[in-house]
Amino acid sequence: MMTTRQRYYWLAAGVLLYALYYLFPIDYRLLWQPDETRYAEISREMLATREWIVPHFLGLRYFEKPIAGYWINALGQWLLGDSNFSVRFGAIFSTTLSGLLGCWLAWSLWRDRLISLLSGIIFLSAFLVYGVGTYAVLDPMITLWMTLAMCSFWWGAQATTPGGKAGGYLLLGVACGLGVMTKGFLALAVPVIGVLPWVIARRRWGEVLRWGWLSVVVAVLVVLPWGMAIARKEPDFWHYFFWVEHIQRFAMSNAQHKAPFWYYLPVFILGSLPWLGLLPGALRLGWKEQHNDRGALYLLGWIALPLLFFSIAKGKLVTYILPCFVPLALLMARYVVVVVRAHTPRALKMLRANGYINVLVGMVGSIAALALAPVFYSRPPLWDVPELYKCFLALLAFMVWGLMGWLATRNVARRWPLAVLCPLGVALVFGLAVPERIMASKTPQQLIALTREPLQESRYVLSNSVGVAAGLAWELKRSDILLYSSRGELQYGLSYPDSEGRFVTAHEFAGWLAQHRQEGRISLVLRIDNEAQLESLPVPDNRYILGRMALLEYLPQ
Incomplete structure (x- = not known):
């Protein structure tokens, strides 16, 4: 006892x-898209509209x-x-x-x-x-x-x-x-x-x-x-x-x-x-x-x-x-x-084995962090050269995992609880060590922070990704983000007659832009695989690219 x-x-x-x-x-x-931005925006709209019965997402039935x-x-x-x-x-x-x-x-x-x-x-x-x-x-x-x-x-x-x-x-x-x-x-x-x-x-x-x-x-x-x-x-x-x-x-x-x-x-x-x-x-x-x-x-x-x-x-x-x-x-x-x-040797064997498993996890993670570092990896690295500090943080996190596992194997009857500290390094540095190429693709808050002023001043904001659109809506506190090219999970909500005009196809965009540009600034936020995807679009007045996300800005005419 x-x-x-x-x-x-x-x-x-x-x-x-x-x-x-x-x-x-x-x-x-x-916040990561699509899940976190989606649930953030649905609840924000609930608070803003005081609609506690019917869930809405970007102003659409969900x-x-x-x-x-x-x-x-x-x-x-x-x-x-x-x-x-x-x-x-x-x-x-x-x-x-x-x-x-x-x-x-x-x-x-x-x-x-x-x-x-x-x-x-x-x-x-x-x-x-x-x-x-x-x-x-x-x-x-x-x-x-x-x-x-x-x-x-x-x-x-x-x-x-x-x-x-x-x-x-x-x-x-x-x-x-x-x-x-x-x-x-x-x-x-x-x-x-x-x-x-x-x-x-x-x-x-x-x-x-x-x-x-x-x-x-x-x-x-x-x-x-x-x-x-x-x-x-x-x-x-x-x-x-x-x-x-x-x-x-x-x-x-x-x-x-x-x-x-x-x-x-x-x-x-x-x-x-x-x-x-x-x-x-x-x-x-x-x-x-x-x-x-x-x-x-x-x-x-x-x-x-x-x-x-x-x-x-x-x-x-x-x-x-x-x-x-x-x-x-x-x-x-x-x-x-x-x-x-x-407290028998046979009974404690499994606790020692648990420690060695964590040592192995720490070693594998550390080797992976080193192998994917830009100084060793010849192909496009997971981290770019300016992000070496992120690579170091990932290495440090897995070294902590392995170290805690190793300490747990010493005097195992007393130190086995150190296993709880193994993932602590990963938990503390995860938000800081994620490679920029992943952050730029999965966390729209980065691009929004860099382009907040033109986005806030835009009469219309469109996006080809529901997750990115949710991030825009949550950050800008507006649920009228339009969907461009892809309906995604909002296909059902867009099928209602009162949702007409909330979706613009790629084929219609040039005509839609010409018709609505006179009403004010228009921002098109896209998830892209490469910049070549932007060539088929009307030439913007301003363009911002961050990783796999791009903002095309069309000024009023």
Whole structure:
């Protein structure tokens, strides 16, 4: 058992690490398109228009997701203003709460403060969790609701009084309802299939049938007010959202983001860094303890069934399996505490192996940073010569990873926690070390900062990229950015009659320009592969090029 002094030490270390990972480096990372700029702009428009029912993106109807995630993002911008951190507030807030719920569940299972605290630390420092949890997408929020659902079911299942069971199943319904309002009906997949192995093995069907109706009723009541409101304002929403965003995306042959069945295997493995060495032992110990009442089978089902479900689905994204990392963190924490307390050479071997894995990651990253440096790489380098300092920062970050891994192999029984410091260097320097050629392509804020005055004075602003258009709208605080040449994900919103004039084809542009140029300055912001793409366009009065982004300025005539 931990002493009071040890508990305070671990708590203080956890708070400091949390600040270094999740607070300090977030604001100086520019927003990446298309995801971060999209969610930033949708929530900004929600605050500006006070339209809390129907999501709009660049002033157009946007029915790809329900409303709750945008509410959370809008809350971040309302509380913290216009900043990169405020855009990512929803993801960070949700990831943090998911980690705290994991700590609660670990305490409920094992009544061990060290396992409980380590569960949160391992979860928040896992590579996939950190990467997605500090990136402005909706998956951290759906992970929060699914974690709350799984914790609520466990609470209800372990309760010995009718009031306790009612409370657990009621909260389960709230979590499922909020999940549906954040990302749709697939939010129900994790809690429904995740509990199946435990329910079947423990023969708890009768209890689930007796109390499950309460969860269903509560979930319906959570969704119903907004569901009826948007059906009244936009009758086509539910048809589009269910058919296109659910059936087509996940099951049909033309699903988005198609990937093979094994896609999530490397994601799961690499996402477990810097704790990858604990993965085999954690799963083995969980399987060994599946027959006891401490919930090992519950955690294994929570990992395996959603992972299988998303592997079968046609459309796949890295972020979909984020909810699986909460139970994985609990199993890893349980395993590492058992190993450390056993203190046998065989038991500590896996901890040492984890350290050597991190040494290897640090070495590979360092070698890659050196090999891609402009002084060694003969082809167009990842970093240009003026960016040697970025190459040095990347090298330093991976050297820290390797060094922490090596230190963790020395006196492994005491130093194994140093693994949590391995990704810290990457987390701190990522926003500063990204090569300019990538920044110029993925972060429109750079070009906007250099050309803000002509952009702000433009009567019309057009872009051939939805992500870039979203960045322009968020930075300039205007939702009337026009789309040029490509409709992208806004094809459905542009199909409405009241959206006429919001899209200009490449063929129409010269005539459109001649007609509208007399109204004021026109700015065309493009993502390009090379400058030759600009030759077919009317000659601009001014031209600015930054990497793969270009601004063509047409003055009034």
